[in-house]
Amino acid sequence: MDKVLITGGAGFIGSHLCRLLIEKGFHIRILDSLAPQIHGTIPTGLDWLNDHRIEFIRGSVTSRIDLENSLKDISHIVHLAAETGTGQSMYEISRYNFVNSQGTALLLDILANQRNHSIKRFILASSRSVYGEGAYVCYKCDGGQRRLFPKARPAGQLVKHQWDPICPGCGHSLSAVPTREDDPVLPASIYAATKYTQEDLVRIACESLDIGFAILRLQNVYGEEQSLQNPYTGILSIFSTRIRRGLELPIFEDGLETRDFVHVSDVVRAMLACLVSMKPVNSVINVGSGVATTVHDVALQLIRSLNGSSSTKITCEYRLGDIRHNVADISRLRLLLPDAPCVSLEKGLNKFSEWVKNQPLPEDGLDRANAELRARNLMA
Numbered sequence: 163m164d165k166v167l168i169t170g171g172a173g174f175i176g177s178h179l180c181r182l183l184i185e186k187g188f189h190i191r192i193l194d195s196l197a198p199q200i201h202g203t204i205p206t207g208l209d210w211l212n213d214h215r216i217e218f219i220r221g222s223v224t225s226r227i228d229l230e231n232s233l234k235d236i237s238h239i240v241h242l243a244a245e246t247g248t249g250q251s252m253y254e255i256s257r258y259n260f261v262n263s264q265g266t267a268l269l270l271d272i273l274a275n276q277r278n279h280s281i282k283r284f285i286l287a288s289s290r291s292v293y294g295e296g297a298y299v300c301y302k303c304d305g306g307q308r309r310l311f312p313k314a315r316p317a318g319q320l321v322k323h324q325w326d327p328i329c330p331g332c333g334h335s336l337s338a339v340p341t342r343e344d345d346p347v348l349p350a351s352i353y354a355a356t357k358y359t360q361e362d363l364v365r366i367a368c369e370s371l372d373i374g375f376a377i378l379r380l381q382n383v384y385g386e387e388q389s390l391q392n393p394y395t396g397i398l399s400i401f402s403t404r405i406r407r408g409l410e411l412p413i414f415e416d417g418l419e420t421r422d423f424v425h426v427s428d429v430v431r432a433m434l435a436c437l438v439s440m441k442p443v444n445s446v447i448n449v450g451s452g453v454a455t456t457v458h459d460v461a462l463q464l465i466r467s468l469n470g471s472s473s474t475k476i477t478c479e480y481r482l483g484d485i486r487h488n489v490a491d492i493s494r495l496r497l498l499l500p501d502a503p504c505v506s507l508e509k510g511l512n513k514f515s516e517w518v519k520n521q522p523l524p525e526d527g528l529d530r531a532n533a534e535l536r537a538r539n540l541m542a
């Protein structure tokens with residue numbers, strides 16, 4: 163029987179993946195440190211780990227011994243364990259690099275030094291952040307014919323509230339178009355740089371070790387079970403707490419920045435498809451909805467979905483390392499999952515809201531997280 167190791171399997175995406183894989187008859191082992199930033203200092207809500215079909219090892223991907231114990235008799239690996247906050251990564255550079263880059267290197271190092279590794283498939287949860295600003299066109303210069311890949315917006319531009327990337331030819335605002343897997347990679351944050359490092363390590367090592375691999379560039383994943391305690395990532399979870407507390411929702415820039423929100427159930431379906439595919443995927447796949455939604459719109463939809471009374475406030479503030487727009491080209495994903503995505507944003511927000519309403523109400527940590535950025539001139 164195939165046995166899957168899921169690093170970071172006790173987290174948001176991992177919990178959904180475990181349920182799906184158990185349903186499909188896989189045996190599962192989880193290696194997870196139960197990081198306090200995600201699970202709290204006394205982890206709660208993890209009763210599902212007691213299922214007899216799950217082996218749980220509390221340990222870290224930065225420990226050779228923990229990894230060696232976790233890898234015994236494993237046939238498939240889904241590597242999820244990571245530090246995940248874009249803003250936080252800009253001042254916790256060493257920690258992000260250690261967990262994300264070194265943790266992945268250590269995992270592959272062990273496989274490379276086993277006489278006969280038993281791994282058939284390796285799935286990496288990468289991130290759309292590796293593209294940086296992603297793909298744009300200029301309608302003024304050439305009617306949108308040529309695809310452009312602007313660099314990260316400099317602080318000097320943001321301070322003037324010029325939010326959109328600028329055309330180097332005519333100086334007008336560029337327009338975002340769906341980003342494809344073969345587009346250039348230009349990480350704009352330390353988090354993104356570590357995710358791209360993970361990609362390189364996995365691709366090169368798996369090719370040399372003859373392990374079929376898939377690198378999934380996840381867009382903005384949301385849904386039930388996303389940590390409500392982590393103020394550093396997960397915009398909808400963070401907003402949900404503020405809505406339940408009747409607090410205002412601060413929206414960066416002019417609120418018209420866009421994200422590609424994909425429900426977690428669509429993400430784990432893509433992971434399953436890569437695990438069971440008869441031929442190795444050996445490629446990069448965007449996993450998103452293919453739909454761009456402005457942050458202001460999603461905030462309003464969430465307030466409605468939670469029957470909240472919060473107002474939104476466009477703050478015109480910005481964080482260095484953030485990108486302006488994001489929408490994925492999902493043609494490659496549809497070759498794997500022709501019906502993707504299955505869950506619309508409206509349906510997904512309703513599912514998420516129903517779950518949130520039954521959770522303990524956490525403290526709101528957003529103001530603290532933003533204060534940490536302001537103190538380091540990473541937000542203004």
Ligand SMILES: NC(=O)c1ccc[n+]([C@@H]2O[C@H](COP(=O)([O-])OP(=O)(O)OC[C@H]3O[C@@H](n4cnc5c(N)ncnc54)[C@H](O)[C@@H]3O)[C@@H](O)[C@H]2O)c1
Pocket residue numbers: 169170171172173174175176193194195196197200201221222223224241242243244245246261265287288289290379380381382383384388389
């Ligand atoms: N959620 C998203 O929107 C999103 C988007 C793009 C990519 N991703 C990637 O997907 C993966 C999973 O993300 P998630 O949203 O489920 O995050 P999460 O924070 O909910 O889960 C991560 C899990 O990893 C564990 N972990 C952290 N450090 C560890 C370590 N050193 N050793 C072992 N376990 C450790 C945490 O305890 C947690 O349970 C990450 O690699 C992330 O970069 C997520």
